[in-house]
Amino acid sequence: MGHRDAIVSQYVGIPKHAFIWNDVFIVSILYKKQFRTYFSSIGISITKHISKMQTALGSLIGPKKELHDLEGRVALVTGGALGIGYEVSRAFASAKAKIIMVSRDEDQGSAAITGIKKYFGSDTVVEWIHCDLxxxxxxxxxxxxIREKEDRLDLLVLSAGINANKYNLDYDGIDQHFGVNWLGQFYATNLLFPLIxxxxKMPSTPAPRIIVESSELHRLAPxxxxxxxxxxxxxxxxxxxxxxxxxxxxxILGIKYGLLERVMKxxxxxxxxxxxxxxxVNTAIQQQWKDAYPGLTGKLLTNASLAIGRSPEQGAFTTLYAATSPEIEEKGWNGAYLSDPGKLGKESSQASDPKLGASLWTLxxxxxxxKIGENALLxxxx
Known part of the structure; x- marks a missing residue:
């Protein structure tokens, strides 16, 4: 364990050998019996120290924020009214972009607009649109x-999604994880791509960017x-x-072997x-662990994620870097997978398989x- 881990561990009163970071921690609980047994005895302690942990994390760990001016540009954020998506929307608003948030819950949408306008001014251009992905x-x-209404779309951030949950079908009879996290946003991208x-091609316009929020847990795919x-x-x-x-x-496959290799190149x-x-990241989505794994394991996963996760604002930093940093173009990181701002992630062997990527795109x-008809795709x- 590194020095900063020891500092935070000491700060919140959790034994040093129990302090495991981010997704590695979650995988440990899921697959290593000794961690499940150990955390059953300290789960209550972890829960009590959530607020202290978040305070410590804010100053000691996590990525650095990088955001550049977006005046005159338009950004669409799926899932943009809650959690990481909301923090992305807020950041874009602070950079003077026009914001379009797309999600399911009208109350969350109204609250998001109110919060953004209260913080950045009533003249902030932000709207919410209902859609079930x-x-x-x-x-x-x-x-x-949206494509027919808007004159431009500079940034498309695909932040909507569901966490690990029980097997269930979406409206179209497709596994809800695949349907919401990938297929629905794949189709949304297709419908918006002519606008992007x-x-x-507009004069003096930076290259538009499309950002998808994946996860290190892509390694757990069968x-x-x-x-x-x-x-x-x-x-x-x-x-x-x-x-x-x-x-x-x-x-990851869809970005690298679909959009980049089959469309943009x-x-x-x-x-x-x-x-x-x-x-x-410490967001409401972590509560879904309780549905995915009823009983002690689900509670531990939720409490652990809330306790040691990044704040929603920190969780947005890699997305903001990918969406606005000049380094993306300078380093030629098109189709890349980033694990932190300015840091290339190392994908699994599956995520580096062009044949698997081609199969995904075709499917x-x-x-x-x-589901929609032969002429559904543009x-x-x-």
Whole structure:
């Protein structure tokens, strides 16, 4: 354990050998019996020290914030009214961008607009639009309207998602993890891409960027993942972390071997697409561990994530870096996977498999056409 870990451990009163960071900590609880046994005895202590831990983490660990001026630019954030997505929306508002937040909960949307305008001024340009990212028909209507209404789209941040949870189907009869975390946002990107491409050709305009929030837990995707059929996706025997990990694997593959290799390179687009890992973050989504693993394990996972996770603001930093830093273009990081601001992540072997990426892209297009119709997808080259 490093020096800063020891400092925080001492600060909150947790034994040094119990202090494990971020996703490594979560995996340990899930797969190592000794950690489950140990934390059953200190779970109450962890919960009591959540607020102290967050205070310590804010000053001692975590990525550094980097945000650049966005005046005159338009940003759309799925899941932009809550958690990491809300912090991204707030940051974009502080940089003077126009913000479009897309999510399901109207109350959260109203509260997000109120909070942003209260903090940055009533003249801040921000709106909220309802859409269920697990409903392809709704996605078609909502994002087609946005494309036709807006004059430009500089930043697309795909932050909506669900955490590891029990197997269930979305509106379209597709595993909810794959449907919400990947397929719905894949379709939204397709419907918005002509607008993004048009923006990239505007005079004196920085290259637009598309950011997806993946996770280090993409490593927990089943080794037998093929992305070759709906039956492969709708495997009810898979556990919550396998389902979640597979959806996050899809995000990395879709950016690198889909958008970059199949769309942007062949069309010489001046557009950047990047996958990021925000870290284990203290947001409401962590409560879903209790549904995924009823009983002690779920409670421990939730409490541990809340206790040692980054704050939502810190969780947004890698996304903000990917969306605005000049280093992305300077270093040629198109299609990259970032584990922290300015730091390339090391993907799993599955996430580096071009054949698996090609299968994912083909399956994604096939599923949208099956559910919506043969003409559902826009031509990526138009």
């Amino acid at each position: 697990g409903n392809l028909h709704e996605i078609k209507d909502v994002f087609t309207t 491409r048009r923006t990239s 080794s037998a993942t093929k992305f070759d059929s709906l039956d492969d996706i709708n495997n009810s025997k898979l556990g919550p972390t396998q389902l979640y990990g597979r959806s996050k694997l899809a995000m 062949p069309n010489a687009d001046n557009i950047y697409a990047i996958a990021v890992h925000p870290g284990a 994604s297009e096939d599923l949208v056409r099956q 031509d990526w080259c138009s």
